[in-house]
Amino acid sequence: MNYSNAEIVVTGIGVYNTIGIHADSFWEQLLAGKNGLRKIDLFDVSEQRAQTGCQLTELLPSAWFASESETMGRTTRIVLPPIEEALLQAGLDQADCSGGKTGLCIGTTMGEIEPLEKAMRGDPNGQTGGPHAIAEQIATLLALQGPIWTFTNACAAGNFAIARSMDELRSGRADRMIAAGVDAMSWAAFTGFNSLRAMSTDACRPFDVTRKGLILGEGAGVLVMERRESAEARGVTPLAHILGYGMTSDAHHITRPDPKAKGAVRAMREAVAMAGIHPDQIDYVSAHGTGTMANDRMEATALREVFANHPTSVKVSSIKGHIGHTLGAASAIEAVMSVKALQTQMLPPTLHLENLDPACVADSLHMLREPWRGKVSLILSNSYAFGGVNSSIVLSAPQEGGVFHE
Missing domain, CATH: 3.40.47.10 (Thiolase/Chalcone synthase)
Incomplete structure (x- = not known):
């Protein structure tokens, strides 16, 4: 079959x-x-x-x-x-x-x-x-x-x-x-x-x-x-759909990410393309957001490029202020978080975010400092690693699965 x-x-x-x-x-x-x-x-x-x-x-x-x-x-x-x-x-x-x-x-x-x-x-x-x-x-x-x-x-x-x-x-x-x-x-x-x-x-x-x-x-x-x-x-109701993924590698530096964010941009675009949607349809980005200058600024650069024309400003937050960087567990935990966000139609804040770095500011990005409630149908979750390994996945609410394909 x-x-x-x-x-x-x-x-x-x-x-x-x-x-x-x-x-x-x-x-x-x-x-x-x-x-x-x-x-x-x-x-x-x-x-x-x-x-x-x-x-x-x-x-x-x-x-x-x-x-x-x-x-x-x-x-x-x-x-x-x-x-x-x-x-x-x-x-x-x-x-x-x-x-x-x-x-x-x-x-x-x-x-x-x-x-x-x-x-x-x-x-x-x-x-x-x-x-x-x-x-x-x-x-x-x-x-x-x-x-x-x-x-x-x-x-x-x-x-x-x-x-x-x-x-x-x-x-x-x-x-x-x-x-x-x-x-x-x-x-x-x-x-x-x-x-x-x-x-x-x-x-x-x-x-x-x-x-x-x-x-x-x-x-x-x-x-x-x-x-x-x-x-x-089996008579089981799905909690969410996994629509697509993107995986790329920069090989820019053994620890430091590529400041131009070319690989991160490709990973997000590949995930969105596999999902059969457009970046402007993404409601929320679960950011890698480690709290280091190089990673935060690289990801903000990538987000600005991918969501440059987003009609309402895509919501963005990182949960590493809550639970720390759990390394190989991070993106799996963030995927679980994304499922809960789709279920509850709420989004978590970035803990300890008080004064946004000017290098991470963009009109197309809404960095969440408080819990947010509203319609959440499509989520992009990012995770990056040493050596320039970039990954993104797209999740959707159950009722949204498969309806956005162009």
């Missing part, structure tokens, strides 16, 4: 981060302006310039695999509860996962890094580590029979997992896909960003003229994706 033009829908979402242990609580705290910042105590930060981050206070237990997960690393344990949450919302259980072509895409930056870091401290504990350990362990627990992927495209990895899941569904290789992004707070990442002097010593202020850098966070975001006809056959 040819599924190449199949409509791809989201039927379940799950999330876990420092302001929410499930999708609804996360959404409520976003709108309330909750900040998950605290002093890091997972490892010694006494000699670090920045010493705070959005670190989880405790790990949620797995509802399905409590005993099995006890021997797994921190990253796998973080992503298991939101996977279970998303599957349950999609009306799926363990038997459904093992009984058909259910696949898994994990996007991550550091992978299952905890065993390696413990070994470096002389504490080899026998846990399975490495980038692929997360997907391999979860696929074993759920007895998945579909394609299994791990993407380590740094901070764009979550969007890559969503894009690959869309491809697997349209190819017919999978009946449903679990698309997830996850990263745990790690000494290696924390020390690395500190050494780059890219981290703020107090708060993350995306697009603000007084910003000092990013704040690291940890967490996971999960979407259950399937073909619309499959969801309807």
Whole structure:
């Protein structure tokens, strides 16, 4: 059967981060302006310039695999509860996962890094580590029979997992896909960003003229994706549509984005073109918005070009002031946020944005500083990564899916 033009829908979402242990609580705290910042105590930060981050206070237990997960690393344990949450919302259980072509895409930056870091401290504990350990362990627990992927495209990895899941569904290789992004707070990442002097010593202020850098966070975001006809056959109402994606690479610099934003512009335009819509139809952009000058200004440059003729000024915000930069989890969490925005017809603000950087100002961009309520039908979600990796996805409300194609 040819599924190449199949409509791809989201039927379940799950999330876990420092302001929410499930999708609804996360959404409520976003709108309330909750900040998950605290002093890091997972490892010694006494000699670090920045010493705070959005670190989880405790790990949620797995509802399905409590005993099995006890021997797994921190990253796998973080992503298991939101996977279970998303599957349950999609009306799926363990038997459904093992009984058909259910696949898994994990996007991550550091992978299952905890065993390696413990070994470096002389504490080899026998846990399975490495980038692929997360997907391999979860696929074993759920007895998945579909394609299994791990993407380590740094901070764009979550969007890559969503894009690959869309491809697997349209190819017919999978009946449903679990698309997830996850990263745990790690000494290696924390020390690395500190050494780059890219981290703020107090708060993350995306697009603000007084910003000092990013704040690291940890967490996971999960979407259950399937073909619309499959969801309807199961009697499940879609939460949202995934209409398209764009992936490009600048290769401008190992860490610094291309200030001309050529790759970011192409990624957004490719996503919009695949969705079969026009940029002027986008209501809201979930910005990468890290709170570093180079990234914020690059993204603002890209947004100005793509939405130069937007009739009403496209709404823009970043949620990294709330939960920090969760690396490979960021775009997956932001996709979950986008689904909630489509459901509730509300948009979250950019926390700590008080004085907009003049370099990020444009008549076509409405940078949100407070929660916004109004019609939201089409969302573009951006995520960028070291090495010039650019990614964008387009989501729509269920009733809007497939009606904008030209």
